[in-house]
Amino acid sequence: MKPALAWILLFILQIWASRHWIAMLEALRVVQIQKSYGLQSHIQTKSTTPSMGGVVFLFIGLSSIIPVALFSDTSLLQAASFWILPLGAAGIGFIDDWLKYARKSSEGFPSLYKLTAQILLTVPWAFWVAVSHGLFLWPGVEIPVSIAVPLLVLFSIGMLNAVNVTDGLDGLAAGASLISFTGMIVWLPLNPVSLYASLTGAAICAGFLWHNAHPAKVFMGDVGAHFLAGMLVALCVRSGYLIAIFPLGFLFGVEIVSVAIQLVAIHFFKRKVFRMSPIHHHFELMGWSETQIVTRFWILHGAGLALLSLLLDNVLQKAV
Numbered sequence: 001m002k003p004a005l006a007w008i009l010l011f012i013l014q015i016w017a018s019r020h021w022i023a024m025l026e027a028l029r030v031v032q033i034q035k036s037y038g039l040q041s042h043i044q045t046k047s048t049t050p051s052m053g054g055v056v057f058l059f060i061g062l063s064s065i066i067p068v069a070l071f072s073d074t075s076l077l078q079a080a081s082f083w084i085l086p087l088g089a090a091g092i093g094f095i096d097d098w099l100k101y102a103r104k105s106s107e108g109f110p111s112l113y114k115l116t117a118q119i120l121l122t123v124p125w126a127f128w129v130a131v132s133h134g135l136f137l138w139p140g141v142e143i144p145v146s147i148a149v150p151l152l153v154l155f156s157i158g159m160l161n162a163v164n165v166t167d168g169l170d171g172l173a174a175g176a177s178l179i180s181f182t183g184m185i186v187w188l189p190l191n192p193v194s195l196y197a198s199l200t201g202a203a204i205c206a207g208f209l210w211h212n213a214h215p216a217k218v219f220m221g222d223v224g225a226h227f228l229a230g231m232l233v234a235l236c237v238r239s240g241y242l243i244a245i246f247p248l249g250f251l252f253g254v255e256i257v258s259v260a261i262q263l264v265a266i267h268f269f270k271r272k273v274f275r276m277s278p279i280h281h282h283f284e285l286m287g288w289s290e291t292q293i294v295t296r297f298w299i300l301h302g303a304g305l306a307l308l309s310l311l312l313d314n315v316l317q318k319a320v
Contacts, residue, residue, distance in 0.1 A: 006067040007199045010060055014207025017056045022211060022218045025050035032219050033106040049216055052097045054224015057204050058090055061227070064200035072192035082193050082238060086230035088121045089160055093226030108222070118157045126152035129237055136240040138316055143242070155245055156233050162252035163229035164222060165259055165278045170214035172280060172294045176301045177228045178205035180248040183305045184235055187244075194239045201231050214291050243312060250304035251297060255279060 032051040061083055068079040095117075096108035109117070126149045129135055135148035143151065167173035181201035184190070190198060205228070211217045220228075229252075236245045246253070258279035265273045274282040283293050 002067070002071040003195060003199055006064070006071065006196060007203050009067075010064060010200055010203035011207045013063065014056065014060050014204050015210045017059065018053060018208060018211050018218065021053065021056050022050055025052060025218065030101050032221075033100055033104065045215075046219075049219055051219045052094075052101070052221040052223055053208065053212070053218035054090070054220035054222075054227055055094070057208070057220070057224050057227045058087060060204050060207075061086060061200055061231070064196055068193060068196040072196070074192045079193055079196075082197055082234055085122070085125050085156065085234045086227050088125070089118075089230035090223050090227035092117045092121065092160075093164075093222035093224070096222040115157070118160055119153065122153045122156040123149070126150075126156065133237075135237065135242060137243050139240045152233075152237070152242070155242070156230075158256065159229045159233050159245065159249055159252065160226050162249060162256035163232075164225040166252050166255040166280075167220060167225045168278060169280055169284075169290050169294050170216035171209055171212050172297060173225055173228070174205045174208050174212050174220065175294065175298050176251045177232070178202055178209065179298060179302050179305060180232060181205060181235075183302075183309070184239070184244070184248060187247075187309050188239050188241055190239055194235055197231065197235055197238070201228065201235070204228075214294065247305045247308035247312065250308060251301035254300075254304075258282075 030050055030052055032046055032049050065076060065079045065083075068074050069076050092109075092114065096114060099108040100106060108114075126135075127145075129152060130143075130145045130148040135143045135152055137143055163173055163177070166176060178201075181198050184198045185195070185202065188194075208220065208224075212220065232248055233245065236242050236248065255278040258274060259277045261273050262277035265271055275285040276282055280293050280297065284290070288296075
């Protein structure tokens with residue numbers, strides 16, 4: 001009953017806060033600048049839509065510390081420590097968004113600078129996790145520190161960029177993240193911190209979809225995408241199931257792999273595999289409507305999450 005009450009309150013708070021934040025973004029003309037080499041339809045339809053809606057996520061996430069402390073035996077320090085990666089990642093995304101706004105450009109952080117910032121964030125965090133808490137592939141299987149740190153850095157940076165590239169259509173990243181957070185609640189045995197963090201993530205995504213569903217009134221921006229990605233990684237770590245990042249990040253993995261495939265094909269073979277990457281743009285150019293792509297990708301993400309979860313459960317049962 002208490003977790004359900006916490007979810008409802010955070011969901012309502014997200015809807016309310018986003019509505020007021022959207023009005024402020026519109027007044028300040030903080031809009032999504034579309035890339036000149038992107039889809040022309042996006043330049044025509046999305047160039048006036050406010051961005052940086054994900055700033056609200058930070059405040060909703062931090063406010064969830066209160067129900068964790070009230071409804072469980074977890075200390076405020078333990079509850080707050082969960083948010084180190086999500087907030088740090090959101091900071092990188094915010095700088096990227098702010099540079100775009102300040103320059104009135106679609107280009108923010110140069111790619112190398114953004115990667116450097118992500119490394120500077122994730123390396124000390126991964127070291128702290130591995131040394132202070134231990135990194136577990138699944139319960140009972142701890143990864144040695146020498147392997148845990150680079151592995152966690154790789155997974156973290158990969159997820160940050162994967163969620164970011166997925167956030168290209170109205171509701172796509174938010175809806176997929178909602179499925180991931182819900183899947184974690186249903187699938188994994190969670191401690192109080194992880195349970196309430198998962199509920200918070202689901203409430204944030206559901207409340208944001210209220211405004212982000214097609215046609216979107218606001219985009220989450222890099223700040224929101226990085227925040228949600230940081231939450232997903234932190235949840236896998238805190239739950240003791242690092243391997244859960246594969247089913248929970250199924251669609252995000254497909255999206256980032258499609259980008260990698262396209263880059264390799266162009267660089268080494270001078271040809272394209274997809275009409276445009278990430279792969280959701282490929283289907284746009286094939287004539288699928290935005291709503292069709294988003295809905296079908298949600299279905300594929302849910303199916304991929306469920307199938308990989310079942311496969312992992314079978315593997316873990318045999319391992320035990």
